[in-house]
Amino acid sequence: MQPAVIEIAPSDAELETEIDALLSGGISWSETLGFALATLRTNPMRTLLTTLGVLIGVAAVVALLAIGRGSQESITASITANGANLLTIRAGAASSAGIRGAIGEGASLTMADADALAETSRNxxxxxxxxxxxxxxxxxxxxxxxxxxxTGATAIYAQVHNTTLAEGEFISAADVSATAKVIVLGANVAETLFAEGGAIGQQVRVNGSQYRVIGVLESSGGTGFGSLDDGVLVPLSSAQRSLFGARAVGGSWSVSTIVVQARSAEEVDAAQSQIETTMREEHDLALDGSDDDFSVINQQEILETVTSTTQMLTFFLAAIAGISLLVGGIGIMNIMLVSVRERTREIGLRKALGAREQDILLQFLFEALALSGVGGLVGLLIGSAIALAVSMTGLMTAVLSWDVALLAFGFALMVGLFFGIAPARSAARLDPIVALRYE
Structure with a gap:
């Protein structure tokens, strides 16, 4: 005999409690995310085309910001490689009838000016x-x-300009005193004149005069911002008297420029103020600077100007690239709106089976975030590859950084979220009865 099975049916109150719990709990986030990813996998071509705009935008932003940052660092290195905390004094025309002439047209700078600037008690x-x-x-x-x-230089030149030798020796104080016919070659000059090497001890004619090579400089890696790769150095006295016929002013030989190194970056402004005061006293000029016959070029000011300019250009380039991200977001919104229309019956069926508005909303938002997220990740990889390829060419330098990558990816997600809200709300607000009747 089979034992009797007694089925105890739940009471109406218990059934009502279970249904309320199901409706209040809805669908879990993991299930909603699974639905969203499954939907994207069913239309791979549409998914690819939808993410294309975001992909291109992120790749462009990452590549351009990396190249911009690399260019900024290269320019900064080129400027500072010639020496730190430098101020350059050049001759400048005095004002005449309220009109200031061009730099180089005024009275010459002299060795006496340099000696006065070198007085520690005054400066x-x-x-x-x-x-x-x-x-x-x-x-x-x-x-x-x-x-x-x-360039005619003294022994102090190498220290001021942070110059190093590849071989040989630098100009000495004795060379300057003796007006010696010796020369130090820049890296490119040495390679051009002595392609097979062995420049030390060789003779080089400079404007017809014989000079003996005593040194070759290390390559500074470029020709801009005063690089000596394509230049040479001779004793200052030789340049003044033998090569270029510098004139003597008040019993002191003239110079083209006087380069001053401040004690520290914090004292550059103080050094500039002291230079201006000393030069005005030496040239008997008004202390208010109204008739200065010289100009002072501050390296840090140049560096700040160049840096701000490159940052602004990089920002504009990134902003232009960011437009494609917005276009990609609009593409996501359009495709999602089409998807809502195509899946109206599906949405109605899910709502009839107990899905809440927020479940439908989250599913479509997850789809939009997945589209923008995948596009952002692929765009990061492509943008990084472009930046590395640019660096490998040697024509430009690109510097990749995590902050740029996170910024681009975060912006891509924000675009996807923003442009996914409208389709998601449209889907969530569908009436299930109307949706089920939709053909």
Whole structure:
């Protein structure tokens, strides 16, 4: 005999409690996310085309910001490689009838000016002073000749300009005193004149005069911002008297420029103020600067100007690239709205089976975030690859950073969320009865 099975049916109150719990609990986030991903997988081509705008936008933003940051760092390195905390003094025309002339048209700077600036008691913020005289000259070694920038320098030049030697020795104080016919070659000049090496001890004719090579400089990696790769150095006295015929002013030889190194970055402004005061006293000029016959170029001001300019250009480039992200967001919204119309019966069926408005809303938002997220990740990879490829060419430098990557990816997610709200709300607000009748 089979034992009797007694089924105890739940009471109406218990059934009502279970139904209320089901309706109040709805669908879990993990289930909603699963529905969203499954829907995207059913239309891979549509998913790919929808993410294309976001993908291109993120790739462009990452690549352009990396290239912009790399260019900024390269420019900064080029400026500071010639020496830190530098101020350059050049001759400048005095004012005449309220009109100031061009730099270089005024009275010459002299060695006496350099000596006055080197007085620590008058200029405590100044560490080093390098008087210089520059001009172009024709260089000849054997059957090879070239035109190059020739700078007359003292022994202090190497320290002020952070110059290092690849081989040989630098100009000494004795060379300057003796007006010695010696020369130090820039890296590119040495390679051009002595392609097979062995430049030390060789003779180079400079405007017809024989100079003995005593040193070759290390390459500074470029030709801009005063790089000496394409220039040469000779004793200051030789440049003044033998090569360029510098005139003497008040018994003191003239110089083209005087380069001053401040004791620290914090004392650059103080050093500039002291330079201006000393120069006005030496030239008997008004202390208010109204008739200055010289100009002071502050390296830090140049650096700040260049940095702000490159940052602004990079920002505009990134903003232009960001437009494609917005276009991608509009594409996501359009596709999602079409998807809502195509899936009206599905939405009605899900709501009839107990799905709440917020469940439908979350599903469509997850779909929009998935589209923008996938596009953002692929865009990050492509943008990084472009930046690395640019760096490998050697023409430009690109610097990738986590903050740029996170910014681009976060913006892509925000775009997806923003443009996914309208389709999601449209789907969530559908009347289940009307939706089920939709053909």
């Amino acid at each position: 405590p913020a100044i560490a080093l002073v390098s008087p210089e005289y520059s001009g172009n000259a024709q260089l000849v070694a054997g059957s090879t000749n070239m035109n190059a920038r020739v």
